[in-house]
Amino acid sequence: MIVDDHPVVHDGVAAQLQRYPDMHVVGHAGTGADAVTVCADEQPDVVLLDLRLPDCLAADVVPRVHRVSPDSRVLLFTAFPEHAAVAPTLAAGACGILVKHAGGTALHDAIRSVARTGSFHAGTPASSAAPVTAREYDVLRLVAAGHTNPEIGAELHLSINTVKTYLRSVMHKLAARNRAQLIANARGQGLL
Incomplete structure (x- = not known):
């Protein structure tokens, strides 16, 4: 299954995969909710998932896909391998990352690897733009949604002091002095 909001990407990937009789595209979605x-x-074997979708980021989609289709393996598919949201997406359960400029053979090999082994490693670059951890990213998303520290703690099953620690850390990493600046800086880096 291909999850990307750009029809040209979906059509191009589908065309590339038509050359391989062992692969069949069973669906397409342009948003996380549709995915x-x-x-x-469809219960696809492999989900090729774009990092940034109109309604959410891939890190939000991966656990939701796993809840409705536990055997589906998610391969992150992005033009931005150094994006700060890559690490949280991998931490959320994606099996690997494939850069969009990969050719048809690389695409096929990556999908086959994920289907057979549950992982794909091609020198996956570490995100350097803003090295937030998966948990810091969870806290950041809830702050952006307007939740208070006690609400974040309840949602993530963390103590308020632990929430404060994660919040201080992510504020430091994103050079923010308050919540408003944190949200603005995170949006500026494409994290939200």
């Missing part, structure tokens, strides 16, 4: 619906219906 979850299609995965629930």
